[in-house]
Amino acid sequence: MAMAVSQVQTLLRFLSQDAKLPLAAAMGKVNELLQAGLTCPEDISKGGIDLVQGIFTDGKVAKQVLNAATRVSKKRAASEERPGLSPQKRPKTSAYGKDDTTPFETExxxxxxxxxxxxxxxxxxxxxxxxxxxxxxxxxxxxxxxxxxxxxxxxxxxxxxxxxxxxxxxxxxxxxxxxxxxxxxxxxxxxxxxxxxxxxxxxxxxxxxxxxxxxxxxxxxxxxxxxxxxxxxxxxxxxxxxxxxxxxxxxxxxxxxxxxxxxxxxxxxxxxxxxxxxxxxxxxxxxxxxxxxxxxxxxxxxxxxxxxxxxxxxxxxxxxxxxxxxxxxxxxxxxxxxxxxxxxxxxxxxxxxxxxxxxxxxxxxxxxxxxxxx
Structure with missing residues (x-):
């Protein structure tokens, strides 16, 4: 269960923050991604367009997710190769959350x-x-x-x-x-x-x-x-x-x-x-x-x-x-x-x-x- 929760959180953050999908749409695809063995952006990037499009049937959305996964993977790889590179920063929020996020998203x-x-x-x-x-x-x-x-x-x-x-x-x-x-x-x-x-x-x-x-x-x-x-x-x-x-x-x-x-x-x-x-x-x-x-x-x-x-x-x-x-x-x-x-x-x-x-x-x-x- 702990593994599933950790993977779910990773995928939700990626889909909603990096791939820019609505949270409801992202949550509807998490289970399919896990079943396909795609547990992180690196897995999605390596999966290729055919595998991703099998989950995100809309071709435009599939490309959006794949491009985001490739971009995140390249950033992580570059930061590991260059020790002086700062890790990716999370968007700043107030105590009450960002203006464009719901309480559920904030939590x-x-x-x-x-x-x-x-x-x-x-x-x-x-x-x-x-x-x-x-x-x-x-x-x-x-x-x-x-x-x-x-x-x-x-x-x-x-x-x-x-x-x-x-x-x-x-x-x-x-x-x-x-x-x-x-x-x-x-x-x-x-x-x-x-x-x-x-x-x-x-x-x-x-x-x-x-x-x-x-x-x-x-x-x-x-x-x-x-x-x-x-x-x-x-x-x-x-x-x-x-x-x-x-x-x-x-x-x-x-x-x-x-x-x-x-x-x-x-x-x-x-x-x-x-x-x-x-x-x-x-x-x-x-x-x-x-x-x-x-x-x-x-x-x-x-x-x-x-x-x-x-x-x-x-x-x-x-x-x-x-x-x-x-x-x-x-x-x-x-x-x-x-x-x-x-x-x-x-x-x-x-x-x-x-x-x-x-x-x-x-x-x-x-x-x-x-x-x-x-």
């Missing part, structure tokens, strides 16, 4: 990498990171079970808010900030508060937002982990929420906050949280990779792909642990337990890796050790 674009590694393979993986992105990963995974109705945009925003709150608490403990300054930052007066990984987070309700707006009828893709679960009794779910950037509020004069409209409250954007997560994990070098690195630095495209794979591995490891406990714990208990897991596996300066500054090692086997024994 799908925020989907995170999925790992296909088995539990045994994960147990042999060691990553290099620092504490903040690991907090983000734990918060993101535990929210999937404690607040399953929330879409990926909300979970990313809330997780980044947890990272910020944790950093402020650490600053106070080190004497870098006073309790009073943190209290002033955390006012966010009039807004509800929720608790995630032991941190109180001020939130903004998104009353006018439905992540399923724009979703084609009869949608068959496994996207509940992106859009949020539907309630089993079909009752109206809680609205999606943002994590409010209380630090930004603290930096704004109190008089300037009066009369501020809801949508102008500073929030943690899901795009920035996703970007931070995707660049924060790398695989610890073993003997094979050390020999490979001595022959030259990997291309930016390859390095980006490796980082995305690492994110998929760590999220899958945490998810396996959370999933094993969710049937026996309520949301509050799972939240408290998840924080304890993080504390036990967080990278330490003492485990720092030469040449990586403050970053340390995270063994996925240590995360998986908290999986509930059946």
């Amino acid at each position: 799908c674009a925020l989907a995170l990498p999925a790992s296909t590694a088995s539990e045994e393979e994960l147990a042999n993986i060691v990553l290099i990171t620092n504490r903040a992105p690991l907090v983000l990963a734990f918060a993101l995974c535990v929210l999937r079970y404690t607040m399953p109705e929330q879409p990926i945009s909300s979970r990313l925003s809330l997780s980044q808010a947890v990272v910020s709150a944790n950093s402020r608490s650490k600053a106070v403990s080190l004497g870098l900030e006073s309790d009073q300054s943190v209290e002033q930052e955390c006012r966010g007066e009039g807004q509800p508060t929720i608790r995630i990984l032991g941190r109180d987070i001020k939130v903004l309700k998104r009353w006018d937002y439905n992540p399923r707006d724009g979703q084609p009828p009869g949608e068959y893709l496994p996207v509940d982990d992106v859009l949020g679960d539907r309630l089993p009794d079909n009752s109206k779910p809680a609205p999606p929420i943002w994590g409010i950037d209380t630090g930004a509020i603290g930096r704004t004069r109190r008089s300037d906050m009066r009369g501020m409209e809801e949508k102008t409250l500073p929030i943690y954007t899901p795009q920035s949280a996703r970007s931070y997560l995707l660049k924060s994990f790398v695989k610890a070098p073993d003997e094979d990779t050390k020999a490979l690195s001595s022959s030259g630095r990997p291309s930016p495209a390859r390095l980006e792909a490796e980082k995305e794979a690492c994110v998929g591995h760590v999220l899958r490891s945490i998810d396996l642990v959370c999933r094993s406990w969710v049937s026996t714990l309520d949301a509050d208990e799972l939240d408290r337990l998840a924080w304890n897991w993080y504390v036990h596996v967080r990278p330490s300066v003492k485990s720092g890796v030469e040449g990586w500054g403050e970053k340390g090692l995270v063994k996925l086997s240590e995360i998986l050790a908290f999986k509930r024994k059946s």
Whole structure:
């Protein structure tokens, strides 16, 4: 299933962003492409016009898809041959998505990498990171079970808010900030508060937002982990929420906050949280990779792909642990337990890796050790 989800996301991004097909049309062809063994732009490019036209019966559309696949494949090949070439950048979006995208498209674009590694393979993986992105990963995974109705945009925003709150608490403990300054930052007066990984987070309700707006009828893709679960009794779910950037509020004069409209409250954007997560994990070098690195630095495209794979591995490891406990714990208990897991596996300066500054090692086997024994 993880492989199918990853391939579906890859094809959807390619067809809708690179080939410029309407999302509904793209989704209608994903299954046919997978059945034909065309799982990525490179496969489509190598397939040739006859194979592609057998799926996209309109000759003009078939050529459009094939040309886009060839163009994307050539760009990737060129970036791998020229290490100085920057990887392809994703289009920028606001927290509410681009003006010409639906909420459904916005949520799908925020989907995170999925790992296909088995539990045994994960147990042999060691990553290099620092504490903040690991907090983000734990918060993101535990929210999937404690607040399953929330879409990926909300979970990313809330997780980044947890990272910020944790950093402020650490600053106070080190004497870098006073309790009073943190209290002033955390006012966010009039807004509800929720608790995630032991941190109180001020939130903004998104009353006018439905992540399923724009979703084609009869949608068959496994996207509940992106859009949020539907309630089993079909009752109206809680609205999606943002994590409010209380630090930004603290930096704004109190008089300037009066009369501020809801949508102008500073929030943690899901795009920035996703970007931070995707660049924060790398695989610890073993003997094979050390020999490979001595022959030259990997291309930016390859390095980006490796980082995305690492994110998929760590999220899958945490998810396996959370999933094993969710049937026996309520949301509050799972939240408290998840924080304890993080504390036990967080990278330490003492485990720092030469040449990586403050970053340390995270063994996925240590995360998986908290999986509930059946």
